[in-house]
Amino acid sequence: MSPDRAVLERAIERGEEEGGSVEFKERLTESLHARDGRFESLAAQLRHRVLSGDGEATYVVGVTDDGGIAGIDPDDFSESMDVLSLLAEEAGAHIEEVETWGVDGVGADGNGETSGIVGVATVREGSVMEDDEHIVVGTAGHVDHGKSTLVGSLVTGEADDGEGGTRSFLDVQPHEVERGLSADLSYGVYGFDEDGPVRMDNPHRKDDRARVVEEGDRLVSFVDTVGHEPWLRTTIRGLVGQKLDYGLLTVAADDGPTKTTREHLGILLATDLPTIVAITKVDLVDEDRVREVEREVERLLREVDKTPLRVDRHGVDAAIEEINETVVPVLTTSAVTTTGLDELDELFEHLPKTAGADRRDEDFCMYVDRTYNVTGVGAVASGTVRSGTVEAGDDLLLGPMQDGSFREVEVRSIEMHYHRVDEAEAGRIVGIALKGVAEVDIERGMVLLPRDADPDPVREFEAEVMVLNHPTRIGNGYEPVVHLETVSEAAAFYPEGGQLLPGDTGRARVRFKFRPYHIEDGQKFVFREGSSKGVGTVTDVTPE
Known part of the structure; x- marks a missing residue:
């Protein structure tokens, strides 16, 4: 028995108990909505299971009432997850994770191939954070200009020791923030609740990052876009995997703008990304040098037809109000003395999400970022919705294929952060299960469009x-x-x-x-x- 299969076996062994957190279901159908009181009753049952499990319930789907493995058709399983998601939403919860397994000998066709599946869904209390409350910031700057140290101090709230101590928090391999936020791009995350910043005690610990995600009403993820030589590749991954909302460019006060600074600024502004410039390491120089670097940054911005906005002169509120593709707030910071960190906190707490916000009324379009195959669901294409909206059941075109053709596909289901949804709009990060195509035929760089789009390769x-x-x-x-x-x-x-x-x-x-x-x-x-x-x-x- 594989470790994965052990999850299923443990859930069945625990079984359904009065006052327990495990529930067995062979199948859930959309017809429940039409049956008097049945939907409300099942939602109340789910709420009871969640409360019994201290905020977490386990639903085993594809089994009989006594825990016997029955297995159901993949389409029926997909429908069951859609209904379970609606039940969870009604009960003030959400689907956190779904694991599925093929069932040997159950529902098999004449060739003995497995077609029945069984799955375990983890349901957690609370709704999934809206993407509108999660902004993604791409950082840029010349090597040794204090980018990682500044972010390290922001996400931990700790002053640097002058030797780049807080930078060490970020000298790790890219990691995943819980619930799929900033997956394998974010190298720092912090949040805000009604009392102010929610920071990490130890960014090396995944459960500490998870705590920030759980406690924060608003999240800020930092994506290392353009640091060392692979800067361009990671920039594009950042722009694609999760559309960036803002850029943060660091310029060291003891060095000033460099050739690399100009290149990185060009990358950020060429993509029309609203950008903030942080002059770092102001503790290492005198006031005259700080003013000189500020003037150099302002000249650099004006050279590319951008308008600098000095935060110390105009205030944070003005920066929040005015920042756009042409107005660039500029502020002075020090990770050692924490100068400017409060102003950055205030900016990140109140800046609106920008990715996709103005393209929700256009035709649907999503470029494929990743592909994978899910047992019982089939081919899944993930990415950020570039424009418009998509709904479960929509007919789409996928392509172009190698020969320039487009293939007709159907949206089987949509997930955001393990949460089944009926539709997704521009700016959302989603996984779309597709009917009519195999995962091996989907490639990164392909696009999903409406069936009547008539695209030209x-x-x-x-x-x-x-x-x-x-x-x-x-x-x-x-x-x-x-x-x-x-x-x-x-x-x-x-x-x-x-x-x-x-x-x-x-x-x-x-x-x-x-x-x-x-x-x-x-x-x-x-x-x-x-x-x-x-x-x-x-x-x-x-x-x-």
Whole structure:
């Protein structure tokens, strides 16, 4: 018996008891809504199980009343989870996790292949935090400009020892925050409740991060986007895995803006990301040097047509009100003396979520970020809804495939943080179970669109590009990797005029090397090859 299977066996062994937290169900159907009092009765039963388990209940689905493993059809199981989610919502709870297993010899077809499944759902008290109360901040800055130290002090509330002590909290492999928030991108998280900041005592401990998620009414996740050499790759993962709401660029007072600072600022602003500049390490220099660096940062921002807003002069409220793609708040900080940390706390507590907020009325679109297969559910495509809304039962198109075609699929179910939902809108991070396609046929970079979208696959497009860094020049046939939405693909560049030099902005024709993708006018992208880096905007697409 595998360890996973042991979860099921333990739940069955515990069994249904009067006053216990385990409940057996063979199947739950949507017809319960139409039966007088039945839905309310089951919701009350679920509430009783949750209270009996001190806030947690276990539902075993696909078993008989006495715990016998029956197994049910995958579609029936999916329907059961939808109903269980509605029951949980009615009872002030949510589905935290679902594990499923195939049932040998139950519901098998003539070939003896397993088609019946049984599952264990963990139901917890309380509703799932709305994504509107979770903002994601992408950090950037030159190496040794205090980015990780600043974030370490924010998430722990501890002053640095002057040797980067709080930075050590973040010198770990990327981790997952509980409930799927900031999965494998967030390297720091803290929150706020009615009494103020909720911080981590020991960020190395997963249960401490979980405590912050549980206690906070609002969460702030920091994503390490552009620190060391893999900065571009992690930037794109951050933009894709969870759309960033804000950028935080650090500039050390003892060093000032560098070439790397300019590159990182270009990346953040090229994606129209509202950005905050934190001048760090002000404890190491005198007041005159701080003012000098502030002026350098302001000049740098004006060079790229941005308006700096000094927080010490105009206040935090003005920064919250004015921050956008063109207005950039600037403040001074020190992780050692904690100068500026209260102002950052106030900013992050009140800044609104921006990702997807203005695209909810458009047609549905979601680029596939990850794919996986769930027993009893089938192929699942996850990502952030780019625009519009999607509902369970919707007919969609998936593609383009290698040959440029799109495949018709159906939305079997939608999950957000293990919580079954009927629909999801722009800005939401979701997993969509798809009917009509195998997981092996879904690839990162594909897109989900409405069935009537009539999309054209794009192999080649025109773009306005800016070269941030390159050792010589970019000529015809130059082949970097283009990162656009979830697409990461080698592409050949053909600049107008035959070449582009470092710092140049100009037009170029871009052609994907291996396959077409769904590309739209106005989309931002980043390209890199070795030490060469640049950004661009799609200006015209040419259908395959």
